[in-house]
Amino acid sequence: MDTDSPLTGLLIDGAWTRPAGRGTFAVEDPATLEVVAEVCDARPEDGVAALDAAVASAQRWRETTPRDRADLLRAVYDEVVGRTDEFAALITAECGKPLDEARGEVAYGADFVRWFAEEAVRLPGLARPAPAGGTQLVHSRPVGPALLVTPWNFPLAMATRKIAPALAAGCTVVVKPASPTPLTTALFADVVLRHLTERGLPTGVLNVVPTSSASDLSAAVMGDRRLRKLSFTGSTAVGQQLLRTAADGVLRTSMELGGNAPFLVLDDADLDAAVSGALVAKMRNAGQTCVAANRFYVQAGVADEFTDRLTAAFAALEVGDGRHGAQVGPLIDARAVDHMHEVVAAGRAGGARVMTGGDAPRDGAGHFFSPTVLAGVAPDADLLGTEIFGPVAPVVTFGSDDEGLALANATDEGLVAYAWTRDLDRATRLTQQLDAGMIGLNRGLVSDATAPFGGTKMSGLGREGGHAGLAEYLETVYVAC
Numbered sequence: 001m002d003t004d005s006p007l008t009g010l011l012i013d014g015a016w017t018r019p020a021g022r023g024t025f026a027v028e029d030p031a032t033l034e035v036v037a038e039v040c041d042a043r044p045e046d047g048v049a050a051l052d053a054a055v056a057s058a059q060r061w062r063e064t065t066p067r068d069r070a071d072l073l074r075a076v077y078d079e080v081v082g083r084t085d086e087f088a089a090l091i092t093a094e095c096g097k098p099l100d101e102a103r104g105e106v107a108y109g110a111d112f113v114r115w116f117a118e119e120a121v122r123l124p125g126l127a128r129p130a131p132a133g134g135t136q137l138v139h140s141r142p143v144g145p146a147l148l149v150t151p152w153n154f155p156l157a158m159a160t161r162k163i164a165p166a167l168a169a170g171c172t173v174v175v176k177p178a179s180p181t182p183l184t185t186a187l188f189a190d191v192v193l194r195h196l197t198e199r200g201l202p203t204g205v206l207n208v209v210p211t212s213s214a215s216d217l218s219a220a221v222m223g224d225r226r227l228r229k230l231s232f233t234g235s236t237a238v239g240q241q242l243l244r245t246a247a248d249g250v251l252r253t254s255m256e257l258g259g260n261a262p263f264l265v266l267d268d269a270d271l272d273a274a275v276s277g278a279l280v281a282k283m284r285n286a287g288q289t290c291v292a293a294n295r296f297y298v299q300a301g302v303a304d305e306f307t308d309r310l311t312a313a314f315a316a317l318e319v320g321d322g323r324h325g326a327q328v329g330p331l332i333d334a335r336a337v338d339h340m341h342e343v344v345a346a347g348r349a350g351g352a353r354v355m356t357g358g359d360a361p362r363d364g365a366g367h368f369f370s371p372t373v374l375a376g377v378a379p380d381a382d383l384l385g386t387e388i389f390g391p392v393a394p395v396v397t398f399g400s401d402d403e404g405l406a407l408a409n410a411t412d413e414g415l416v417a418y419a420w421t422r423d424l425d426r427a428t429r430l431t432q433q434l435d436a437g438m439i440g441l442n443r444g445l446v447s448d449a450t451a452p453f454g455g456t457k458m459s460g461l462g463r464e465g466g467h468a469g470l471a472e473y474l475e476t477v478y479v480a481c
């Protein structure tokens with residue numbers, strides 16, 4: 001994207017703008033370290049101006065028909081899919097994931113727009129005779145202006161997963177994209193803006209304010225009592241801070257936070273399928289996904305064989321610039337690479353063996369790290385307690401099913417768990433007792449726009465996608481008559 005593209009500005013009240021006196025921040029390509037664009041740096045007052053626009057257009061927007069909102073979203077879906085290559089190239093440039101994966105993200109991200117176009121015309125409601133006489137009417141109303149804060153690892157899908165249900169429900173929004181990856185969100189917002197304009201719909205419904213001062217801008221917007229909803233996806237630590245701030249205004253919140261997914265391989269598992277599933281669950285976006293398998297627990301009878309096969313599969317992956325066929329792209333920044341070195345050092349210090357990888361693959365530009373398998377990790381190793389968020393797979397051996405289950409659940413997070421077994425009784429028990437909002441049973445991929453995505457425990461509150469995704473933006477109003 002050209003640095004002088006209007007899309008490097010702020011989108012406030014239907015216009016791309018550069019308020020006087022704002023600085024810029026650089027968006028860097030993590031594979032080449034080249035600057036992709038300089039983006040206008042919103043200040044807190046820009047966040048409030050964006051909220052002004054969201055508030056000003058709220059009444060008109062909620063009075064549009066569900067069918068009009070559905071048709072708008074369907075047209076946006078068609079356009080995004082039609083421009084897949086353009087979106088994918090931008091995702092790869094600012095986030096680093098290989099081009100094929102970026103195309104996958106476009107399909108996944110667009111799917112939220114299609115799904116919520118379909119859901120917009122199915123708002124829940126009820127009319128029934130009240131048991132004690134009279135009538136009860138139960139309506140759904142848009143909850144009100146919403147602040148949507150997104151992470152950098154899925155710059156399109158994390159935005160559409162919030163924007164599409166919010167607009168479908170009749171909410172107007174202020175979007176604060178992650179500062180490493182604001183451009184994809186801007187391109188998406190521009191598509192929505194054009195379709196709003198062409199249909200004569202209010203254009204202030206979707207506002208976008210990239211900033212390098214996330215906490216100041218969020219504080220200003222969340223301190224304004226006209227805001228009624230916060231939807232956040234990101235780390236648990238930042239989510240906790242925002243929940244505290246949200247308490248002041250008793251905001252409705254949807255919190256999609258960090259994961260620490262167990263990947264449990266029982267001794268009757270199909271190991272070919274489990275290794276293929278492990279590649280998907282661990283290595284998408286070079287391990288930088290909230291649903292990344294973080295802890296591999298493998299039953300003693302198959303531990304060596306699984307580890308050897310996983311090692312061979314990791315060693316065969318090509319690491320490099322995702323525009324040129326590599327299967328594993330860069331990490332988002334130098335800090336992330338340092339973190340991988342720390343995880344590997346901690347594993348070694350605890351007696352783990354580095355089966356493959358363990359280091360950056362080459363000198364020069366790019367924040368790369370080799371796919372790494374750590375075998376013989378102790379079940380109580382500290383490195384299992386936090387999100388690795390990179391291409392390092394620690395493998396722990398366990399004995400009984402009970403022990404595996406207990407290890408899998410021994411974490412504060414509960415976003416997703418993966419389990420591999422061919423035995424129906426064991427599978428049933430695992431799906432009943434794994435403490436996570438999502439379970440991949442003999443599958444390494446659970447994300448689906450049509451299904452409820454979200455976690456238990458410290459992985460968050462609420463669900464995105466599926467029917468539940470729309471409900472996050474609806475208020476229930478009951479009329480007694």
Ligand code: NAD
Pocket residue numbers: 149150151152153154158176177178179214215216218233234235236238239241242255256257258259289290291387415455459460
């Ligand atoms: P992050 O928490 O650092 O940032 C997320 C967003 O919050 C960004 O827009 C950032 O600018 C903003 N932010 C950061 N500090 C803030 C503050 N003090 N006040 C207000 N806003 C602030 O997370 P990240 O590094 O962008 O993303 C990685 C994290 O996101 C991982 O923990 C990952 O598991 C999680 N994640 C969760 C899901 C999910 O659905 N549960 C999906 C993707 C990513």
